[in-house]
Amino acid sequence: MNRRSVTFVAAGLFAAIGGAAAIALSTFDVSARARHWPATTWAIEVVRDHSIRSAAAGIVVPAGLEDRASIMAGAEHYRAHCAVCHGAPGVEPNIIARGMYPAPPDLRHAAEHRGPAELFWIVKNGIKMSGMPAWGDHGDEELWPVVALMQQLPKMTAEDYTRLTAEIDQAAGHHQHDTGAMPTPAAMPVAEAASPTHKHDGHSHSHSHH
Ligand code: HEC
Numbered sequence: 697m698n699r700r701s702v703t704f705v706a707a708g709l710f711a712a713i714g715g716a717a718a719i720a721l722s723t724f725d726v727s728a729r730a731r732h733w734p735a736t737t738w739a740i741e742v743v744r745d746h747s748i749r750s751a752a753a754g755i756v757v758p759a760g761l762e763d764r765a766s767i768m769a770g771a772e773h774y775r776a777h778c779a780v781c782h783g784a785p786g787v788e789p790n791i792i793a794r795g796m797y798p799a800p801p802d803l804r805h806a807a808e809h810r811g812p813a814e815l816f817w818i819v820k821n822g823i824k825m826s827g828m829p830a831w832g833d834h835g836d837e838e839l840w841p842v843v844a845l846m847q848q849l850p851k852m853t854a855e856d857y858t859r860l861t862a863e864i865d866q867a868a869g870h871h872q873h874d875t876g877a878m879p880t881p882a883a884m885p886v887a888e889a890a891s892p893t894h895k896h897d898g899h900s901h902s903h904s905h906h
Contacts, residue, residue: 700746707742710735728797744823748814751821755813761844770845771857772864773838777831778803786854796827807847815843 697705714736718724732740760766774784781800783789793800806815819839822830831839852860 703742704746707739707746711739711743714739728795731797748810748817752811752813752817755816757812757816758840761812761840761847763844766841766844767848768841768860768864768867769838770841770843771860773834773842774845775861775864778842781827785849785852785857787857798826800827803846804849804852806849808850812843812847815846816840819843 778784779787780790781793781796782803783793785804789800810818816836816839818828819842820830820832820836822828822832831842
């Protein structure tokens with residue numbers, strides 16, 4: 697057995713013994729405000745990362761993840777579905793995410809410790825018992841661009857992100873019905889995440905009826 701497997705088995709054993717002890721003693725506190733012991737967090741993370749790494753091993757990464765079109769499509773999806781929990785450069789997560797445990801991590805660094813296949817696997821399948829949803833009902837062709845975007849996040853500033861999302865709105869012609877007031881960059885993506893289409897439908901309706 698290599699070192700990684702030994703760690704994995706140790707973490708699994710530890711989790712099993714800890715779990716059995718918690719059941720026997722009825723001491724496990726399921727409150728989202730009660731933090732895990734450091735050793736429990738360690739065991740969960742080792743098992744999770746090992747599982748993700750082996751599940752992602754067979755995934756073939758498509759070409760073109762560096763393409764501007766991919767990154768833009770990914771940013772659109774990310775703003776609508778991910779920024780609400782994970783935030784984005786210059787964008788705070790929604791208040792709901794703050795009460796979650798484990799907290800949704802800041803994804804600006806995810807691509808530094810996970811390869812594209814692992815990121816893809818996570819987005820497609822989600823992470824059990826964590827609040828990270830599976831997005832498998834979206835097609836792979838929609839999910840790879842999100843990976844493309846995540847790979848850009850480590851070098852993206854708040855200005856870059858704002859510019860990118862403004863470009864997406866422009867390309868979609870989103871602003872033609874606007875009142876002219878500039879949405880604040882920080883508030884806009886989260887507000888859009890809540891109801892990206894309805895908001896704009898409302899706009900175009902009120903304009904066509906007046
Ligand atoms: C309801 C909140 C929520 C939403 C929405 C959400 N996530 Fe997550 N995500 C989480 C949580 C919580 C975790 C932490 C899981 C853990 O600790 O094991 C996570 C973890 C991740 C990770 C692993 C991060 C790491 O450190 O390696 C990635 C990648 C990820 N999410 C991507 C996405 C993408 C892309 C989207 C949009 C398609 C998305 N998430 C939407 C809650 C969310």
